[in-house]
Amino acid sequence: MTSQDEAPQAPADEHADLWLTSAELASWMSVVRLITRLPWAIDAQLQRDAGLSMVEYMTLAMLSESPERTLRMSVLAEHTSTSLSRLSHLVKRLESRGYVRREPDPSDGRFTNAILLPAGMSKLEAVAPGHVAHVRHLVVDNLSGERLRRLGQDAERILRRIDSPAR
Amino acid sequence: MTSQDEAPQAPADEHADLWLTSAELASWMSVVRLITRLPWAIDAQLQRDAGLSMVEYMTLAMLSESPERTLRMSVLAEHTSTSLSRLSHLVKRLESRGYVRREPDPSDGRFTNAILLPAGMSKLEAVAPGHVAHVRHLVVDNLSGERLRRLGQDAERILRRIDSPAR
Numbered sequence: 436m437t438s439q440d441e442a443p444q445a446p447a448d449e450h451a452d453l454w455l456t457s458a459e460l461a462s463w464m465s466v467v468r469l470i471t472r473l474p475w476a477i478d479a480q481l482q483r484d485a486g487l488s489m490v491e492y493m494t495l496a497m498l499s500e501s502p503e504r505t506l507r508m509s510v511l512a513e514h515t516s517t518s519l520s521r522l523s524h525l526v527k528r529l530e531s532r533g534y535v536r537r538e539p540d541p542s543d544g545r546f547t548n549a550i551l552l553p554a555g556m557s558k559l560e561a562v563a564p565g566h567v568a569h570v571r572h573l574v575v576d577n578l579s580g581e582r583l584r585r586l587g588q589d590a591e592r593i594l595r596r597i598d599s600p601a602r
Numbered sequence: 603m604t605s606q607d608e609a610p611q612a613p614a615d616e617h618a619d620l621w622l623t624s625a626e627l628a629s630w631m632s633v634v635r636l637i638t639r640l641p642w643a644i645d646a647q648l649q650r651d652a653g654l655s656m657v658e659y660m661t662l663a664m665l666s667e668s669p670e671r672t673l674r675m676s677v678l679a680e681h682t683s684t685s686l687s688r689l690s691h692l693v694k695r696l697e698s699r700g701y702v703r704r705e706p707d708p709s710d711g712r713f714t715n716a717i718l719l720p721a722g723m724s725k726l727e728a729v730a731p732g733h734v735a736h737v738r739h740l741v742v743d744n745l746s747g748e749r750l751r752r753l754g755q756d757a758e759r760i761l762r763r764i765d766s767p768a769r
Contacts, residue, residue: 454734455734455737455738455742458747458751459742459747459750461754462742462750462751462753462754463737463741463742463750463754465753465754465755465757465758465761466640466741466753466754466757467656467660468683468757468761469637469757469760469761470636470637470640470641471641471682471683472683472761472764473633473637473760473764474637474638474641475683476764489634493634515638516635516638516639516642567621567622570622570630571622572763573760573763573764574630574633574760575622575626575629575630577759577760577763578756578759578760580625580626582752582756583626583629583630584625584629585749585752586629586632586633586753586756587628587629587630587632587633588632589745589749589753590632590633590635590636591632592744592745593636593640593740593741593744593745594632594635594636594639596739596740596744597639597640597643597740
């Protein structure tokens with residue numbers, strides 16, 4: 436009951452105007468399948484070829500691009516859309532594999548920094564080409580440049596609504 | 603190291619041509635944020651207002667639209683992109699709340715059917731308007747009809763690659 440197939444079948448109550456049309460429903464269900472299956476597909480390649488989840492890969496990648504390969508845990512959590520407690524577990528696993536270490540932020544000991552270690556950088560360099568090739572295959576080379584650009588813009592429009600405090 | 607900011611910074615090795623341009627990377631990172639945050643946002647509204655996850659809602663909705671409100675567990679698993687073992691746990695929880703029941707498929711006892719019960723239908727009818735309004739707010743009413751249609755088409759293009767056995 437995500438919607439009705441045809442407008443005339445919509446329930447005759449005060450909610451009838453809320454119902455999705457069949458075209459809207461079809462597009463929305465495609466989006467639902469995308470947000471369900473694409474994370475799984477990205478994860479599957481990284482797990483198979485590198486033993487990393489998508490969030491673990493993103494964590495290593497973000498650290499690699501940061502000054503001194505260091506980021507506050509709270510900033511990493513925000514950038515990876517992960518709760519701080521989930522990120523702590525994840526970084527602990529990366530630490531046990533020798534890819535990162537944590538230490539109190541020297542400028543403010545209330546914060547913890549994560550730092551990418553050389554073994555983590557090497558891992559990332561080994562993994563990145565396969566990951567990028569997979570992203571190209573599924574998404575980037577699969578859409579025209581113009582469509583990819585619009586897809587990114589649509590994503591940003593939706594993200595702004597998600598982040599809006601109005602709701 | 604999802605990519606380099608500028609093409610000249612790409613590593614001078616055989617993988618250089620694989621690297622994403624900065625425009626491609628920006629669009630891809632928007633897609634990554636979308637597939638990370640949109641499921642969370644849909645889940646959050648359903649959990650808060652109905653105590654249901656997105657997959658639980660989809661399960662009830664798919665059963666409600668099926669003949670005799672019945673579907674094989676294996677079909678439900680496929681349509682919700684869930685593993686059969688994860689779906690079994692999920693349906694067990696819905697069963698304990700009186701929303702569905704399971705029984706061996708009368709036409710072939712090797713299969714199990716899930717059947718939507720009246721309490722599950724009532725729950726869905728109570729929950730659907732709020733869910734649909736949220737989907738309208740975040741996505742459907744947030745994009746023009748044409749953009750929504752294209753977004754659905756882009757999603758289907760990506761899903762076809764994910765499902766393609768060529769890789």
